[in-house]
Amino acid sequence: xxxxxxxxxxxxxxCNSSRRRFLQGLLATGALATMPIGLLQPMLAEAKELFSxxxxxxxxxxxxxxxxxxxxxxxxxxxxxxxxVEGSPESTYTAGGLCVKGYSYPRRVxxxxxxxxxxxxxxxxxxxxxxxxxxxxxxRIAQKILKIKELDGNLLGLGLDKYSxxxxxxxxxxxxxxxxxxxxxxxxxxxxxxxxIDAQNYDMGDMWTNDxxxxxxxxxxxxxxxxxxxxxxxxxxxxxxxxxxxxxxxxIDPVLTQTAAKADLYIRPHTSTDGALALGMARHLIDKGMxxxxxxxxxxxxxxxxxxxxxxxxxxxxxxxxTGVSAAMIRHLAEEFATADPATIWIGYGMxxxxxxxxxxxxxxxxVAMTGNIGKEGGGARYGHLRTWGFNYxxxxxxxxxxxxxxxxxxxxxxDFHFGGDEATTYSNRNFNMNQxxxxxxxxxxxxxxxxxxxxxxxxxxxxxxxxxxxxxxxIEAVVVVDQFFTKTVEQADIxxxxxxxxxxxxxxxxxxxxxxxxxxxxxxxxxxxxxxVQIAALLSARMNKLAPxxxxxxxxxxxxxxxxxxxxxxxxxxxxxxxxxxxKKGPKKAKLASSxxxxxxxxxxxxxxxxxxxxxAAEHGHAALPEYRPKRAAxxxxxxxxxxxxxxLHSQFQNLDYMADFNPEPFVYVHPTTAAAKGIADGQxxxxxxxxxxxxxxxxxxxxxxxxxxxxxxQWFKDSNFLVxxxxxxxxxxxxxxxxxxxxxxxxxxxADIEKA
Amino acid sequence: xNDTQDQQQLQALRDFFFAQNAAQLSDAxxxxxxAVSIDLPKVDDWEAVEFAFNRLFxxxxxxxxxxxASVYLEPEPQVMGKSTLISxxxxxxxxxxxxxxxxxxxDHLSLELDACIRLSAVRQAGDSPEVEDLWSYFLQAHLDQxxxxxxxxxxxxxxxxxxxxxxxxxxxxxLADEMxxxxxxEPSIGL
Ligand code: SF4
Numbered sequence: 001x002x003x004x005x006x007x008x009x010x011x012x013x014x015c016n017s018s019r020r021r022f023l024q025g026l027l028a029t030g031a032l033a034t035m036p037i038g039l040l041q042p043m044l045a046e047a048k049e050l051f052s053x054x055x056x057x058x059x060x061x062x063x064x065x066x067x068x069x070x071x072x073x074x075x076x077x078x079x080x081x082x083x084x085v086e087g088s089p090e091s092t093y094t095a096g097g098l099c100v101k102g103y104s105y106p107r108r109v110x111x112x113x114x115x116x117x118x119x120x121x122x123x124x125x126x127x128x129x130x131x132x133x134x135x136x137x138x139x140r141i142a143q144k145i146l147k148i149k150e151l152d153g154n155l156l157g158l159g160l161d162k163y164s165x166x167x168x169x170x171x172x173x174x175x176x177x178x179x180x181x182x183x184x185x186x187x188x189x190x191x192x193x194x195x196x197i198d199a200q201n202y203d204m205g206d207m208w209t210n211d212x213x214x215x216x217x218x219x220x221x222x223x224x225x226x227x228x229x230x231x232x233x234x235x236x237x238x239x240x241x242x243x244x245x246x247x248x249x250x251x252i253d254p255v256l257t258q259t260a261a262k263a264d265l266y267i268r269p270h271t272s273t274d275g276a277l278a279l280g281m282a283r284h285l286i287d288k289g290m291x292x293x294x295x296x297x298x299x300x301x302x303x304x305x306x307x308x309x310x311x312x313x314x315x316x317x318x319x320x321x322x323t324g325v326s327a328a329m330i331r332h333l334a335e336e337f338a339t340a341d342p343a344t345i346w347i348g349y350g351m352x353x354x355x356x357x358x359x360x361x362x363x364x365x366x367x368v369a370m371t372g373n374i375g376k377e378g379g380g381a382r383y384g385h386l387r388t389w390g391f392n393y394x395x396x397x398x399x400x401x402x403x404x405x406x407x408x409x410x411x412x413x414x415x416d417f418h419f420g421g422d423e424a425t426t427y428s429n430r431n432f433n434m435n436q437x438x439x440x441x442x443x444x445x446x447x448x449x450x451x452x453x454x455x456x457x458x459x460x461x462x463x464x465x466x467x468x469x470x471x472x473x474x475x476i477e478a479v480v481v482v483d484q485f486f487t488k489t490v491e492q493a494d495i496x497x498x499x500x501x502x503x504x505x506x507x508x509x510x511x512x513x514x515x516x517x518x519x520x521x522x523x524x525x526x527x528x529x530x531x532x533x534v535q536i537a538a539l540l541s542a543r544m545n546k547l548a549p550x551x552x553x554x555x556x557x558x559x560x561x562x563x564x565x566x567x568x569x570x571x572x573x574x575x576x577x578x579x580x581x582x583x584x585k586k587g588p589k590k591a592k593l594a595s596s597x598x599x600x601x602x603x604x605x606x607x608x609x610x611x612x613x614x615x616x617x618a619a620e621h622g623h624a625a626l627p628e629y630r631p632k633r634a635a636x637x638x639x640x641x642x643x644x645x646x647x648x649x650l651h652s653q654f655q656n657l658d659y660m661a662d663f664n665p666e667p668f669v670y671v672h673p674t675t676a677a678a679k680g681i682a683d684g685q686x687x688x689x690x691x692x693x694x695x696x697x698x699x700x701x702x703x704x705x706x707x708x709x710x711x712x713x714x715x716q717w718f719k720d721s722n723f724l725v726x727x728x729x730x731x732x733x734x735x736x737x738x739x740x741x742x743x744x745x746x747x748x749x750x751x752x753a754d755i756e757k758a
Numbered sequence: 759x760n761d762t763q764d765q766q767q768l769q770a771l772r773d774f775f776f777a778q779n780a781a782q783l784s785d786a787x788x789x790x791x792x793a794v795s796i797d798l799p800k801v802d803d804w805e806a807v808e809f810a811f812n813r814l815f816x817x818x819x820x821x822x823x824x825x826x827a828s829v830y831l832e833p834e835p836q837v838m839g840k841s842t843l844i845s846x847x848x849x850x851x852x853x854x855x856x857x858x859x860x861x862x863x864x865d866h867l868s869l870e871l872d873a874c875i876r877l878s879a880v881r882q883a884g885d886s887p888e889v890e891d892l893w894s895y896f897l898q899a900h901l902d903q904x905x906x907x908x909x910x911x912x913x914x915x916x917x918x919x920x921x922x923x924x925x926x927x928x929x930x931x932x933l934a935d936e937m938x939x940x941x942x943x944e945p946s947i948g949l
Pocket of ligand 1: 071233
């Protein structure tokens with residue numbers, strides 16, 4: 001075909017009327033009458049305008065991936081295809097921009113790697129998969145559930161492992177699905193932020209953070225153990241603006257992060273000694289009399305006891321020896337922080353993922369409190385909040401079928417995002433510790449875990465101690481995983497069900513950092529046979545009731561929009577100043593805040609109603625009543641290992657996309673040149689990082705950005721690689737977390753290993 | 759090969775690459791066996807073929823050889839690209855559309871083969887230069903631009919069952935034949 005003809009054909013193809021003319025010509029000749037019946041079907045009358053010359057259709061979406069920024073998106077669709085996404089300009093927080101992960105969303109929907117159909121694996125881990133219909137997949141699942149009930153007389157053998165892979169509110173329908181079947185086993189707790197949540201609850205009675213947008217008012221910002229330049233990129237503009245107005249930015253982190261690179265002052269304490277640094281600063285402020293007397297006397301309890309503790313047990317020199325930060329620097333930092341007004345500390349989640357993490361957060365809270373920075377705009381001990389999460393949890397709150405049996409006297413459910421009320425019931429679910437799931441699964445003798453449902457999680461790549469996890473999975477009779485991509489967990493599944501992306505369902509999203517709410521509209525049809533969690537639950541319910549009437553109470557509604565609508569209530573309407581969810585079609589809305597400062601009225605939710613330097617509740621729970629120093633975990637191997645977040649992924653999501661693979665094709669272990677030299681390791685060399693749990697093999701990258709004696713590997717899942725940092729990370733718990741979230745956090749940065757040339 | 763055989767072969771190829779399970783694979787294979795003059799390799803274990811087929815074209819793991827044109831035609835490998843819409847446009851010119859429009863990419867190999875079957879039928883029914891142009895365009899500017907890369911990926915897959923190898927070879931041969939026909943009927947450029 002010559003170029004001219006080809007051009008002409010391309011013109012015909014791209015023009016609605018030319019294509020129609022061509023078709024009319026064919027119809028006139030009668031040639032189409034002979035068309036054989038096949039896969040393609042005669043065009044529907046209403047589909048005559050397949051391609052519109054009109055502009056893009058614009059939809060509202062929300063990034064639901066447990067990211068600080070919980071961005072609102074504008075999605076541009078043409079001919080039923082998502083062409084590109086933008087950040088919503090209506091949100092002053094998202095401010096029209098996304099991060100590299102957000103911009104890659106169309107690649108996520110249209111990646112050829114997506115899981116497309118329900119499939120059954122013949123031999124777990126064999127890679128031998130059969131495609132089945134939804135009906136068959138759901139039938140197998142329903143039959144198995146009924147079998148468990150028959151065998152055990154209850155459904156405790158059915159477990160749910162679900163967390164934050166999708167934070168859209170209707171996804172609590174997965175928990176709802178479990179409740180609608182009966183009393184089951186839940187993986188309680190959170191791998192994310194529990195130690196800090198408990199710490200803030202002991203100190204202030206809740207976790208409540210200032211609006212991040214008010215950081216522009218800060219005169220002094222300490223980012224402590226967090227890396228917003230990678231993990232909360234939208235917050236950086238407020239930090240920059242504050243700096244432009246004269247504020248100082250200090251970053252405290254063992255790793256010279258990208259945020260640290262932008263700081264006025266970077267401080268590198270020894271890993272896991274941040275509590276000592278905060279206490280050393282506090283001691284210095286006592287010595288200098290730089291304490292906000294009004295706050296500590298009027299709005300707090302226990303300051304005298306704290307002061308006494310500091311005088312007796314803490315000195316600046318001790319703190320200097322513990323942390324490796326000079327005494328002069330500790331004094332300087334303390335004085336600058338106490339003098340600036342307002343001053344704030346952003347407490348990163350990384351800092352509390354230590355065996356002494358909760359105690360470190362309490363020490364930092366105390367520093368912010370004693371300088372009078374709590375309850376102040378531009379101040380605050382910033383950690384997170386759940387103040388905008390007052391939805392109905394309509395999909396989550398389901399009653400068990402009549403006659404269901406569970407744990408007797410188990411008490412009410414817990415969890416960071418548990419909003420289901422604390423009503424007492426005769427029976428309850430059985431709780432396993434999400435962060436030590438493998439141990440709990442293997443330890444269970446009565447009603448053993450026979451079937452596991454995994455949603456919004458990838459535990460085989462993200463849970464600690466991969467070998468033990470594998471052993472635990474091997475003990476389970478049936479594993480069902482709902483996901484979008486073939487993760488390490490899907491690899492260990494018997495049945496995988498394809499899940500919709502954010503563009504293929506309705507939802508509503510809020511953040512735990514900012515105060516915005518965003519609508520998530522269905523912008524395109526679900527690709528292949530993907531379904532949303534609530535649709536899957538409805539299918540299962542239908543099948544269960546067919547096989548055993550009354551065995552499941554989940555409603556049969558499959559319209560994700562209906563589920564979304566049912567989440568709204570007057571409280572949400574009032575908080576955000578809307579009349580209906582439809583108002584969100586115009587763009588995201590921000591909660592109406594009396595002040596941008598949390599605790600602005602200094603009415604704390606502690607038992608005393610005040611800020612508690614001395615917390616009897618903490619003591620009751622087995623911790624020190626005061627924010628005392630808790631020594632770091634003893635080393636179990638020569639070098640420390642920390643496993644922070646990468647710029648290109650949210651845990652195990654996003655890195656598998658081709659965009660990310662282009663930028664970040666393989667994992668590295670980052671080693672200080674001095675450490676590397678001692679081991680004879682050159683840059684780029686293949687090494688093994690090992691300890692008693694196992695080993696990982698990867699290339700070394702030498703950099704002074706990490707301290708000597710510390711190895712850094714980002715926790716990521718690379719789709720074509722066997723690298724899993726969790727192979728050498730153990731499940732040692734953090735000190736806190738059980739109080740509010742049902743299980744202690746994980747000490748994933750309190751880890752040890754050795755390194756050598758591979 | 760006569761036109762009817764040609765159609766039967768294309769239909770069998772289409773059904774093979776659209777199969778959802780071992781039974782459908784085996785049925786399509788049997789139909790192909792009837793349509794072609796060579797003897798196809800005997801298959802003892804259709805389940806093994808099904809597993810391999812899913813690894814190549816279905817999932818759930820990242821596909822070895824995704825059967826979607828745009829993965830090969832776009833500068834970056836994704837489905838529902840601009841080239842996917844070209845298939846949709848060609849279908850529209852033939853008065854048909856995919857019943858899975860918007861859920862299964864229109865440029866799935868089997869949908870494109872189905873369009874070829876239809877286009878061949880239309881060609882046989884009349885003598886229209888426009889239809890001939892559409893045929894050469896679809897083949898030269900579209901199918902021949904991606905199928906060879908796809909075929910290479912299939913052929914170089916590890917532990918490829920002989921059945922899938924052979925079916926792919928038949929598809930490759932069909933494409934080569936059609937391309938040869940087109941070249942022989944076309945005036946060379948510049949005359
Ligand atoms: S990953 Fe975070 S920063 Fe990126 S688009 Fe999503 S919410 Fe926004």
